[in-house]
Each structure stands twice: as C-alpha cells, then as structure tokens.
Amino acid sequence: MRLSRYFLPVLKETPAEAQIVSHRLMLRAGMIKQSSAGIYSWLPMGFKVLKKIERIVHEEQIRAGHVPMLMPTIQPADLWKESGRYDAYGAELLRIRDRQDRDMLYGPTNEEMITDIFRSHVASYKDLPLTLYHIQWKFRDEMRPRFGVMRGREFLMKDGYNFDLTKEDALHAYNRHLVSYLRTYERMGLQAIPMRADSGPIGGDDTHEFLVLAETGESEVFYDAEITDLSFGDREVDYDSVDECRAVLEEFTSRYARTDETHDADEFAKIPEARQRVARGIEVGQIFYFGTKYSDAMGASVQDADGNKVPVHMGSHGIGVSRLVGAIIEASHDENGIIWPEGVTPFHCGIVNLKQGDAEADAACENLYAALEAEGLEPLYDDRNERAGGKFATMDLIGLPWRITVGPRGLKNGVVELTSRRTGESEEMSPEAAVARVAEIYAAHKPVNPGV
Incomplete structure (x- = not known):
C-alpha cells in the first residue's frame, strides 16, 4: 500500500x-x-x-x-x-x-x-x-x-x-x-x-x-x-x-x-x-x-x-x-x-523514501515495494512529499516492526537501511539483502491454515 x-x-x-x-x-x-x-x-x-x-x-x-x-x-x-x-x-x-x-x-x-x-x-x-x-x-x-x-x-x-x-x-x-x-x-x-x-x-x-x-x-x-x-x-x-x-x-x-x-x-x-x-x-x-x-x-x-x-x-x-x-x-x-509484534502487524514493513522525486530513490523504492510483495508480504510505502522527520515520526507512531529507509547517499554505496522498531537498531545492506531478511523474519509468522 x-x-x-x-x-x-x-x-x-x-x-x-x-x-x-x-x-x-x-x-x-x-x-x-x-x-x-x-x-x-x-x-x-x-x-x-x-x-x-x-x-x-x-x-x-x-x-x-x-x-x-x-x-x-x-x-x-x-x-x-x-x-x-x-x-x-x-x-x-x-x-x-x-x-x-x-x-x-x-x-x-x-x-x-x-x-x-x-x-x-x-x-x-x-x-x-x-x-x-x-x-x-x-x-x-x-x-x-x-x-x-x-x-x-x-x-x-x-x-x-x-x-x-x-x-x-x-x-x-x-x-x-x-x-x-x-x-x-x-x-x-x-x-x-x-x-x-x-x-x-x-x-x-x-x-x-x-x-x-x-x-x-x-x-x-x-x-x-x-x-x-x-x-x-x-x-x-x-x-x-x-x-x-x-x-x-x-x-x-x-x-x-x-x-x-x-x-x-x-x-x-x-x-x-x-x-x-x-x-x-x-x-x-x-x-x-x-x-x-x-x-x-x-x-x-x-x-x-x-x-x-x-x-x-x-x-x-x-x-x-x-x-x-x-x-x-x-x-x-x-x-x-x-510496537506491533510481527504476528499481528497491519503491514509487514515500512518503506521510507528520504527524497521523493529523486529518480534513483523513487526507482529503488518501487523495486523494494515490488520485491516485498513478490515474497507475499504487505509493505507500506511512505511516498508522500513530506520531510524525513515527519515520515519517521509516522512510522514510529503506527509501529510497523521493520522499516527500510532509502536515500540518495546510501544508494550511491548500493545500500539501504533496515531498522527494527523494537530495538531501534539499524543495519546497512543491499536492497536485495533487506528484502531477504524481512522475508526470513516473517517466514515463522505465515498463516498455519491458508483456507481460513
């Protein structure tokens, strides 16, 4: 979304x-x-x-x-x-x-x-x-x-x-x-x-x-x-x-x-x-x-x-x-x-674009969004033309367990930032690695009965 x-x-x-x-x-x-x-x-x-x-x-x-x-x-x-x-x-x-x-x-x-x-x-x-x-x-x-x-x-x-x-x-x-x-x-x-x-x-x-x-x-x-x-x-x-x-x-x-x-x-x-x-x-x-x-x-x-x-x-x-x-x-x-536990979070991961309108940042966010959906996950992409501080405050308030932050500076080095809402700890990694990490985390929280 x-x-x-x-x-x-x-x-x-x-x-x-x-x-x-x-x-x-x-x-x-x-x-x-x-x-x-x-x-x-x-x-x-x-x-x-x-x-x-x-x-x-x-x-x-x-x-x-x-x-x-x-x-x-x-x-x-x-x-x-x-x-x-x-x-x-x-x-x-x-x-x-x-x-x-x-x-x-x-x-x-x-x-x-x-x-x-x-x-x-x-x-x-x-x-x-x-x-x-x-x-x-x-x-x-x-x-x-x-x-x-x-x-x-x-x-x-x-x-x-x-x-x-x-x-x-x-x-x-x-x-x-x-x-x-x-x-x-x-x-x-x-x-x-x-x-x-x-x-x-x-x-x-x-x-x-x-x-x-x-x-x-x-x-x-x-x-x-x-x-x-x-x-x-x-x-x-x-x-x-x-x-x-x-x-x-x-x-x-x-x-x-x-x-x-x-x-x-x-x-x-x-x-x-x-x-x-x-x-x-x-x-x-x-x-x-x-x-x-x-x-x-x-x-x-x-x-x-x-x-x-x-x-x-x-x-x-x-x-x-x-x-x-x-x-x-x-x-x-x-x-x-x-701080939502992974089992009940409304969205599995937030995506924050630090520079909306920047071609490279926009493309990276779109790719992350598609890759997370391909893993069967529901990301929430903050694509608003708002200041970074406001975007972070919204993500903290609504409590999604994981956030991927994308900005031009990190992309120059080929990395995004994956942050845990519960601990506040962040780690830089490639976009592909971030998607794989989030998918791995939620593998333990998949529905036990898809027919329900």
Missing part, C-alpha cells in the same frame, strides 16, 4: 478523552474513531490489525478441532427467559422490542442460542464430543464505558461452546481450550497468564481468566514470578490426548496466579517472598466449565449407550478479539508509539 493513497488520519495531539496508552495511540494512529460512548468505527489500519487477530484465533480454534459457525447479534428474549438469565443478567443486557411487540436483545453472549441449536439437531451420544464457536460482535451496556476498546459497549468476541457426554469429557474440552489459548496468545506476541477466576453471570465452578500484565489493567493480580518464565513455544500437543492436554494445564496452573476476586492470602503467603508478585492485569479471555446448568434448564439431552436420556455437559470459552488490539498496545509500546 502507498501511504499517499491510504486512509490513515494520524493525529499530532493526544485527544483529551483518552486516559490510557492504548486509547491514546489508537486514536493518534488513526485506527479508530468514536461513534458514541463505548462504540467505535474501525478505520483501515485498525481494521487490518483486528482481522489479523481474528485470523489467528480462527486458525488455533480449527487446529484444536473446533467447528466455526456464525450466530446473529440479535436474539429472542424467550431463550433467555427459558434459562432464567433474562431478568438475572442486569442492566448491561440491552433489551429491545421489535415492531411485532416481541422482546429481543442484543446478545452479550450466546449460551442460550447455541444450546437451542444443539437441542434441535443432536440427539445421540454418537454425535459427541462437539465444540462449536463463532466470532461475532457483542454488546454490553456498560455503565461507564472507558479506556477505548478495552472497556467498550460494542466489542468483537470469539465465543465457543463444548457439548460432552460426561463431566470428564467436558473437562478435557476445558483443558483443550486452555492449550489452544496459550498458543493463540503467544502467536500474537503476548504472554497471557491463566488465573483462577470468578465465573460471574455465566456460572460454573471451574473457570480461568487469561490476563496480560499491564500497569493499566483493571484487575489486581497476585502470582508466583516463576509463571512468567513459562512458554508454550513450538511444542506440538495432540488435542485428542487427555494426558497431554492435562499435562499442559497442570504446568501452567500449578503455580499460584489469581485475580483479586479469588485471591487467597494464606496460599499466597506460602510462596517464597522473593517470588511473590502483585501487579495489574488485562483480561483477554476466559474459559468455563458449567456442567449441565443450561442443558438442564433448556432440555438439551442426548441418548446414551444404554438408551437413557441424559443432559449434556457444557462449557463456554471466550477471547476478546477487539480488546486484544488494546491489550497488545498496552504491552508493546514506547514513548514514540506502538
């Missing part, structure tokens, strides 16, 4: 309403524009990042054997009345009445709807286990929407639902989701720590939140410092293996890590003092096992091997896709702007 033809409305000044880093930088980098309180338009660059995150979530869900679908944003209130949550959910539930005087709602989650779908089409244990998921916009009418996309009213969320014959099978689904989430977050350049949490209005006894450590986090968290040394890495896990999934869960949850809602001061005190940590965290996902809560209430049962009708065991599993955009920025920025 050529920046002269792109819609990137960057701001020099920080809007007064932005209270946290991610909100400030998303507004300044031209990623979002507020429509009304807690509701945003996603402008082109913000939308690109959102889709990169969504794709990673899809790929890891499908890798774990989960089946994608799509449910509507507007749901009939009758389903929620059947489960008992229509009145219990509270004022965050946006209730609507259509022109036929039917009670409807803008879905904040989909337990009732997915249970209705399941009970309409599945009657035998032979069709289990089954996990269905979708990525869809949700709405919760927050009393005080704030912090940009971190605490908005409208948000994009992946929510998945497992249906199993027994509690043991459902707990394997729980463990399988924990494994897939660890892999998902690491692909985005995040370390998300699973912490024992409170189930809230969804219900259930078993639940873990995934939190990214950040000073602006809404939750106070208590954890054993050893947990931050853990990494999922490139390991392969057989998602069908109960033992392998359980082993990963035990590895990542055996050390103390809890939100303030479930913190146990006595247990925390047993950790050696040098490893005790108290910090703030941003929730980016949560997994639940809630047994037969919804299947009992809504008659979602199957026939078992003995011909008996039994309620299915369920769980739900969410990832805040739009919230992750803010969380990544909170975890990865400096005083000059965003």
